[in-house]
Amino acid sequence: MEMARAFETKLSALYKAGKIFGGVFIGRGHEAIAACEGVYLQKGHDVYTPFIREQAGRCAWGDSVLDSAQCYLGSARGIMRGREGNVHWGKPHEGTVATISHLGAAVSVAAGMLMARRMQGKTNFAGVICIGDGTTSVGSTHEACNLIAVEKLPAVIVVTNNQFAYSTPNSQEFACRSLMDRGVGYGMATHECDGTDFLQTLQVMGRAIAAARAGEGPQWVVANTLRMCGHGEHDDAAYIPQELKKQYADRDPLAVARRQVQEQGWLTAEDIATIQAECAEEVQQAMAQAQKEPAPNPATEDWSATSWKPTRY
Ligand SMILES: Cc1ncc(C[n+]2csc(CCOP(=O)(O)OP(=O)(O)O)c2C)c(N)n1
Numbered sequence: 403m404e405m406a407r408a409f410e411t412k413l414s415a416l417y418k419a420g421k422i423f424g425g426v427f428i429g430r431g432h433e434a435i436a437a438c439e440g441v442y443l444q445k446g447h448d449v450y451t452p453f454i455r456e457q458a459g460r461c462a463w464g465d466s467v468l469d470s471a472q473c474y475l476g477s478a479r480g481i482m483r484g485r486e487g488n489v490h491w492g493k494p495h496e497g498t499v500a501t502i503s504h505l506g507a508a509v510s511v512a513a514g515m516l517m518a519r520r521m522q523g524k525t526n527f528a529g530v531i532c533i534g535d536g537t538t539s540v541g542s543t544h545e546a547c548n549l550i551a552v553e554k555l556p557a558v559i560v561v562t563n564n565q566f567a568y569s570t571p572n573s574q575e576f577a578c579r580s581l582m583d584r585g586v587g588y589g590m591a592t593h594e595c596d597g598t599d600f601l602q603t604l605q606v607m608g609r610a611i612a613a614a615r616a617g618e619g620p621q622w623v624v625a626n627t628l629r630m631c632g633h634g635e636h637d638d639a640a641y642i643p644q645e646l647k648k649q650y651a652d653r654d655p656l657a658v659a660r661r662q663v664q665e666q667g668w669l670t671a672e673d674i675a676t677i678q679a680e681c682a683e684e685v686q687q688a689m690a691q692a693q694k695e696p697a698p699n700p701a702t703e704d705w706s707a708t709s710w711k712p713t714r715y
Contacts, residue, residue: 403433403600404674406458407656408681409467412689413474417635421693422474424487429455431630434655435562435597437462438607439530449519449529451499451512454489455562455629456532463498471688477695484698497529506540509533509559513546516555528556528615536567538584539575547620551588556614558621559590560607562597564629569641585622597625598650600659601666630654 410428417426429436432455440462443450450463457470472480473491482491492500499515502508512531519527537543538561550557561581565572578584585592591613595606603625610621628650632639663669669677 403437403458403656403659404677405461405467405681405684406433406436408678408685409461409470409688410457412685413470414635416474416689423476426474426635427454427489427633428631428635429457431564431627431650431655432456432562432597433458434600434603434659435560435595435607435625435627436460436532438600438603439532439558439560439611440464441604442608442611443528443530445496445498447497448527449497449499449512449515449531451508451529451531452489452492452501453508453532453534453537453562454501455534455564456501459530459532460498465493465498466688467685468688468691471685471692472695475689475692475695476697477692478698478703479695480692483703504542505537506533506543506546509543509546510549513550513553513555513557516550516557517553520555526615528558528611530558530560530611532560532562534567535561535563535565535572535575535581536570537561538581539567547584547588547590550620551590554619556617556620558607558610558614558623559585560623560625561585563624563626565627565646566629566633566642568633568637571641581624582622585624588620588622590620590622591618593621593623595623595625597627598653598655598658599662600655601662627655628653 413426414428416422436456436459440459443463445464452459469481473482473486474488476484478484490501490503492498499508499512509531512529516529563581567575582592582594593606593610595603597603610623614621660674
């Protein structure tokens with residue numbers, strides 16, 4: 403969570419300084435949810451399908467911020483060799499599904515990867531599939547969730563309800579009582595947590611992922627928070643009512659988690675300061691390296707969609 407916050411703070415500053423082209427999407431308010439997904443998964447064994455606000459999950463899963471920095475800054479040495487402007491990258495060979503811009507499309511890709519593992523005779527694996535409240539209303543999400551339920555795939559569908567799909571509030575997104583009802587409708591086991599409460603999210607996510615891994619079928623988790631930033635860094639989120647922002651003023655997941663880990667006796671204030679300093683240093687180095695690296699050269703580049711092979715991994 404600290405690494406993601408440090409990275410995204412720097413990223414936002416670079417964007418505002420005109421150093422990044424295209425959009426910048428950050429997960430302020432989502433960090434506890436994302437970190438608690440990644441921390442229970444095993445890279446190379448499980449499947450992880452991060453959405454646009456899952457930087458903390460990518461870090462917890464084990465990807466370095468250098469990968470994200472290289473994508474954002476268009477480095478030819480990055481995993482996408484300078485072809486991706488922001489968050490649409492993954493490493494399918496390690497179990498990370500690339501974030502797909504068309505909302506909902508990644509759900510069926512992850513379902514396919516889970517079915518492939520089952521057909522290969524693998525056991526004890528699980529997949530976390532991240533979607534937002536808005537994404538629950540997309541047709542392809544419904545089709546994939548229904549398939550996941552019918553096939554009893556070991557999937558955990560995490561719906562981060564940050565109360566807005568871009569500028570559309572929950573009240574104009576769905577008419578059911580709660581997004582939990584959607585999971586019930588699919589026939590999945592359901593869970594809910596306050597996604598700004600790190601300890602609660604850690605427990606709920608741990609239970610859901612363990613249940614999927616143990617063969618209890620797909621799990622639907624609704625994690626509630628507020629998007630504490632714009633849809634992208636180009637958006638000032640003026641449509642989020644001041645009253646709502648005030649309600650969440652003391653619920654920044656980082657602030658809550660820092661307090662909770664100290665109350666639990668897991669870390670001291672000095673430990674946290676050390677972690678923050680290490681994160682700041684790693685972010686600084688990643689950004690500096692990615693900024694120095696060359697952009698792709700169209701005259702010599704041999705990349706093609708069908709012949710693509712991971713070069714660095
Ligand atoms: C099928 C489709 N429709 C619309 C968009 C444009 N779009 C990108 S993100 C977004 C909002 C998504 O909301 P939500 O799923 O709640 O996630 P959040 O951005 O709030 O984290 C929209 C409408 C898209 N990418 N794909």
